[in-house]
Amino acid sequence: MGSWEEFYATHLPPADFEDNRQLLKQFCENHLKDQSQNIVLVTSGGTIAPLEHNTVRFVDNFSAGSRGSASAEYFLERGYAVIFMFRTKSLEPFTRHFSGQQFLDMLDIIENGENSSISVKPDSVDVLFPILQKYKQAQETNRLLYVNFTSVSDYLWLLRAACECLAPFEKRALLYLAAAVSDFYVPEEDMPKHKIQSTGAPKISLDLVPKILKPLVSSWVPQAFVISFKLETDDSLLIQKSREALIKYNHKLVIANILHTRRYRVVMVSPTTEQEIVLSKEQVHSGLEIEEPIVNEIVKRHEQFQKPDQ
Template identity: 45%
Template sequence: MASEFKHFLRQSSIPDKFDEKTTEVRGFIQSQIQNNRRVVVVTSGGTKVPLESKTVRYLDNFSVGSRGSTSTEYFHKEGYAVIFLHRKGSLRPYQRHLTHQNFLDILQVNPETTPNIPRVSVKPQYENDIIKTLSIYKSIREQNMLCEIEFQTLSEYLQLLHICSLALEEVGNKGLMYLAAAVSDFYIPKEEMPQHKIQSSSGPLQISLQLVPKMLSPLVKEWAPSVFVVSFKLETDKSILVSKAKSALNNYKHQVVVANLLETRKKEVILVTKDSEEVIQLTDTDINNGKEIEEIIVQQLKTKHNQFCS
């Protein structure tokens, strides 16, 4: 499996600004080692699979990055520094609280004649929300506890995950890998991909997709063998969810699978380990009161990570 993965990486094109991103990730990890902090790599959002080399069309999936961006904030609350490996344009920690507003509607233009008042300011009704989010965000930035790295395609994601894993291994068992991104299982190898836009004049489209090698295997065995690895299992059929999670643990020998169903993922997950299954559930009242399931997921994982470290 590891050699399949090496082959996949070799035939993939190098991501944009790969060297800068590698340097940024390594520098961030070194700074966390100096501060004796725990570090988590959170992956978030969906991977895009191009159908043409000069890409006009691609395959995508539903993930908007809620799980990853929300979890990042709770990891910060628990004292972890976070490398947030996310799909460009998906939800980002802290900023996510403001995405339901059009930011132009939050601002107002003040009359030029009023002294000591800036020409543009936040409308009074939004001030409290913005101050609350902004002050936490600024403090996280000042403490250098967030490194945001973007990907778009499947191949970018896997190559960046590779370098993040190698860097995380430097932290040893204080490292945690939290694989919440929705990663495509299928792709078109570079040598089979048409260069130009596929023409509709050629008739109905038939595409043949190859299986992406599971990166969990080399990640656990070779790239980051000392870190605490949490993968996710997404299904739509409840009857197979836990058995699929168990078989992932059995195959890859990592520590935890967070099992979730597409429709109920915001209010129920099951934390599956080698010898336990723990259901985490929110009620509708919890959700209406603003409770987020990621808070409990992260707290429970921290407890398991503590046990792993000791």
């Protein structure tokens, strides 16, 4: 594994990097003035690791962006300014509630010759109204910024830029790193220029992506409340690996979850405690999302963390 300095030195920033950096800067400067304004960076969705320079094929990480997009909505409800840093085409706050043709199916055409118009079906209004209201509120108070990435290299560039803007918030900054970042990538020098031909079965050599949490916690945002996620498929490794991460990176919290139960069970692992959040079957059926109690618990801990005696 190369160092993180080496990674930045050998990977160019994405094409829209300067635009996004400006957006991040303006958004943060805007909210920094209000001393009571907390801010959270929510990262969401998977990253890709291209296998070819002209990217046709890539290794992807499973992540629809459900956790991140839902959490962003609850942080907005709790008054946070939210930087939503997401994988292109993964789920986004508010629109996540509607997929496929659902939007078009909520609309009716009212035929009236040249004055034909479109209306929202009465029973769809009930569903749409509370979501639209929260969306408009976030827009009007300018508390939601979207920035997006695709590759692991895009992600690392954006993350560092976001940290630069978040550092002045000191303890008011929360980092909620829910994106599923590739552990592996194909080093530039090993990458073929063109599409791999399907004449033989290829072997792909992958390199480890540098562990960015290290410089992030120790140097970039040393005063912030940093939360990482640990997703495993094997329950027996989960808590042990979460503890190892806390020791290694020295951040505040790991939210640990198992792929197949992640919608109704997480364990919040801090250096000294473990707290399980579990939804009952009734809660799941009633439409409660686990991100609501997760965010509520985090907001509580973030408040505690900001008290002067801490």
